[in-house]
Amino acid sequence: MDKRSFLKSAGLIGLGSFVEPGGLAGLIESVSNIPSAELAEDENFWKQIRAGYRLKPGFINLENGYYCFLPQQVLESQIKHLREINYQGSYYMRTVQFENKKKMADKLASLAGCPADEMILTRNTTESLDIIIGGLDWKQGDEAVMAEQDYPSMLNMFKQVAARYGVVNKIVSVPNNPGSDEEIVNLYADAITDKTKLLMICHMINITGQILPVRKICDMAHSKGVEVMVDGAHAFGHFRFTIPELNCDYYGSSLHKWLSVPLGSGILWVKKEKIRKIWPLIASGVTDPDNILRLNQIGTHPVYTDLTVTDSIDYYNMLGAERKESRLRYLQHYWSDKVRDLPHIILNTPSDPGRSCAIANVGVKGIKPGELGDILFKKYGIYCAPIDGAGVQGCRITPNVYTTTAELDSFVKALKDPG
Numbered sequence: 001m002d003k004r005s006f007l008k009s010a011g012l013i014g015l016g017s018f019v020e021p022g023g024l025a026g027l028i029e030s031v032s033n034i035p036s037a038e039l040a041e042d043e044n045f046w047k048q049i050r051a052g053y054r055l056k057p058g059f060i061n062l063e064n065g066y067y068c069f070l071p072q073q074v075l076e077s078q079i080k081h082l083r084e085i086n087y088q089g090s091y092y093m094r095t096v097q098f099e100n101k102k103k104m105a106d107k108l109a110s111l112a113g114c115p116a117d118e119m120i121l122t123r124n125t126t127e128s129l130d131i132i133i134g135g136l137d138w139k140q141g142d143e144a145v146m147a148e149q150d151y152p153s154m155l156n157m158f159k160q161v162a163a164r165y166g167v168v169n170k171i172v173s174v175p176n177n178p179g180s181d182e183e184i185v186n187l188y189a190d191a192i193t194d195k196t197k198l199l200m201i202c203h204m205i206n207i208t209g210q211i212l213p214v215r216k217i218c219d220m221a222h223s224k225g226v227e228v229m230v231d232g233a234h235a236f237g238h239f240r241f242t243i244p245e246l247n248c249d250y251y252g253s254s255l256h257k258w259l260s261v262p263l264g265s266g267i268l269w270v271k272k273e274k275i276r277k278i279w280p281l282i283a284s285g286v287t288d289p290d291n292i293l294r295l296n297q298i299g300t301h302p303v304y305t306d307l308t309v310t311d312s313i314d315y316y317n318m319l320g321a322e323r324k325e326s327r328l329r330y331l332q333h334y335w336s337d338k339v340r341d342l343p344h345i346i347l348n349t350p351s352d353p354g355r356s357c358a359i360a361n362v363g364v365k366g367i368k369p370g371e372l373g374d375i376l377f378k379k380y381g382i383y384c385a386p387i388d389g390a391g392v393q394g395c396r397i398t399p400n401v402y403t404t405t406a407e408l409d410s411f412v413k414a415l416k417d418p419g
Helices: 003-010 021-030 043-050 072-088 090-095 097-112 125-135 152-165 181-189 214-223 272-277 303-307 309-319 321-339 369-380 405-416
Strands: 119-122 143-147 168-172 196-202 227-231 250-254 266-270 345-347 360-364 385-389 392-397
Touching: 021 043, 021 309, 072 090, 072 303, 072 309, 090 097, 097 119, 097 266, 097 303, 097 309, 119 125, 125 152, 125 196, 125 227, 125 250, 125 266, 143 152, 152 168, 181 214, 196 214, 214 227, 266 272, 303 309, 309 321, 321 345, 321 360, 321 405, 360 369, 369 385, 369 392, 369 405
Parallel strands: 143 168, 143 196, 196 227, 227 250
Antiparallel strands: 119 266, 250 266, 345 360, 360 392, 385 392
16 A cells, blocks of 8 residues: 555544554554655654553653553553463462463563563563673672663662672763764773673663663673673663674663563573573572573462563554564654754753654753753643753653654743743
8 A cells, every 4th residue: 555545544444543453553554655754744644543542631741761551452461461360360370370471571582672581570671680780690799881871770779789899890981962973982992891791781771761772882892701791771762773793692671662562571681501500699599500580480470461462562563663663763853953053052962863763852941850850741731750960961852652743842941941
């Protein structure tokens, strides 16, 4: 179907109505021949995707980075799983609970392009990476390298191992607008010594949206005998990649962000030969040192969240990874390109399309981030996340696939005259 025919048929669906799963499949099929970059600019199509979300009225939500809530069809699936678990009770928990959890992890491993026996489900990125930080055999004088822009929860865990074991934490600062990949690689390389045991890096820096050259950093670190742990909280389900192509040793992510799994779901990937060296965060009954399930003991938990993983992946695959990424990149540049060169605007995110996706951070000269956030919400009805620290002063802006360009026009207008 060509674009003109699509637009004609799309108008029959009704933009304000809920798009049922079958209707969504038909909608996606109708645009299968339209290039993703072209479809990214088609507001009519994306308004129909928006119809599949229940959105709180009264403000424009540009803070999807903390939690990208579920499209309605995934939410309904979660509720079905909750009802079924409540219906079966202990019978379910004692019979197929762990088998089903393993199936969900296997499906995530397939999406990540990695072996199934290297992937487990966790509750979030913090848990995933704290398993690694707290599970290594640290010795006094060992060094760990990280950036001040890394997530506070992981930085706090490194502080804890420093206090407990005498580890030395070396903290670098990643420039908001680097001139090249090599600038970032060399920044980390210069911090490594013969005592460095672990390097932590972000795949995407959460406060600015900058995508780091992970493969180049990992190759450099490995050439120096240093392992690399990647914080992928904002990358998985956001833009396309496979974990093996990164050449890291450990990778964690939160699925309740860009994959739109219910709250309380994450992943931990550990390279097969590294599994046996990690102590579990919580003692496990699995005794095989090479079995990654040894790291997966979390006690009784909301297993219906695990079951909804498959529904979120199905939705993601139906929408299409390339279509989603193209739309997210388009939305970010739709607004950021309009204000980047304004004299009173500070963009804390690189302009190079390859160095960012949906997330960007913007500041206004003379206005503190918290104050800017208040102005945007109280005066313009725009909700976002003020960031003031780690070399970043501005508001993090995170649209999602349901965001319209009309909403971003309102945001641009507010930035031009914040008042």
